[in-house]
Amino acid sequence: MKPPRTLPAVDPADRAAALTLTPVSRETEARLDRFVAMLLERQSVMNLMAPSTIPTLWTRHVADSLQLLPLIPERARTFVDLGSGGGFPGLVLACALADRPGAAIHLVESTQKKAAFLRDVGAALALPVVVHAARIEDFNRKRPVVPDIITARALAPLPVLLGYVYPLLTKSGVALLAKGQDVEAELTQASKSWKITADLVPSQTSPEGRIVVVRGLERVR
Numbered sequence: 657m658k659p660p661r662t663l664p665a666v667d668p669a670d671r672a673a674a675l676t677l678t679p680v681s682r683e684t685e686a687r688l689d690r691f692v693a694m695l696l697e698r699q700s701v702m703n704l705m706a707p708s709t710i711p712t713l714w715t716r717h718v719a720d721s722l723q724l725l726p727l728i729p730e731r732a733r734t735f736v737d738l739g740s741g742g743g744f745p746g747l748v749l750a751c752a753l754a755d756r757p758g759a760a761i762h763l764v765e766s767t768q769k770k771a772a773f774l775r776d777v778g779a780a781l782a783l784p785v786v787v788h789a790a791r792i793e794d795f796n797r798k799r800p801v802v803p804d805i806i807t808a809r810a811l812a813p814l815p816v817l818l819g820y821v822y823p824l825l826t827k828s829g830v831a832l833l834a835k836g837q838d839v840e841a842e843l844t845q846a847s848k849s850w851k852i853t854a855d856l857v858p859s860q861t862s863p864e865g866r867i868v869v870v871r872g873l874e875r876v877r
């Protein structure tokens with residue numbers, strides 16, 4: 657087994673900036689602190705995020721995930737986060753929604769070690785998460801839940817991502833897809849195969865970032 661790596665330090669000013677940008681309750685803040693501590697501990701033996709992003713992980717990853725909250729209706733209870741990796745945005749949303757009665761956040765992640773980490777955090781923090789250590793394609797074939805909200809970040813280009821979202825999106829469902837500077841080109845490409853009903857919301861954490869809020873999706877024949 658490899659010895660644990662030495663990691664760059666988290667910048668406390670970045671944590672403060674993140675919590676100013678996307679304020680949360682004291683309870684959620686405490687859960688986020690514990691999640692980040694577990695993330696850093698596990699990052700020393702496996703890659704859960706790009707090491708260069710560790711000093712600014714609170715704005716780059718935590719606030720980037722929390723900014724989805726205002727886009728989520730109060731009635732939403734069932735969430736599916738596709739390709740959760742180290743827990744962005746799925747585990748962060750679970751930290752914030754832990755006190756919402758009936759909330760369930762399903763995290764789909766095919767890498768077994770990452771899925772084990774997601775499970776460990778869920779258990780340690782008593783979060784309302786269900787971890788599916790599976791490929792999205794297999795999860796979608798079984799479709800074990802009907803989500804109100806589907807999320808995905810840094811998973812795949814839109815034409816592929818929409819194929820993952822399509823089997824899960826109902827008439828009242830919404831997909832929140834975090835995208836970078838290539839979003840316009842990806843939308844143009846995707847519109848050859850899909851009729852997309854969506855809004856683009858500017859990211860609060862990255863100048864070129866956009867959240868694609870998908871409310872309707874039809875295949876173009």
Ligand SMILES: C[S@@+](CC[C@H](N)C(=O)[O-])C[C@H]1O[C@@H](n2cnc3c(N)ncnc32)[C@H](O)[C@@H]1O
Pocket residue numbers: 738739740741742743744745764765766767770790791792793808809810811
């Ligand atoms: C680049 S990472 C992003 C992780 C996280 N969403 C984030 O923003 O930090 C993409 C993750 O999706 C997972 N993934 C990629 N394709 C997948 C698939 N078809 N089914 C399930 N997980 C997948 C990978 O294992 C990886 O953990």
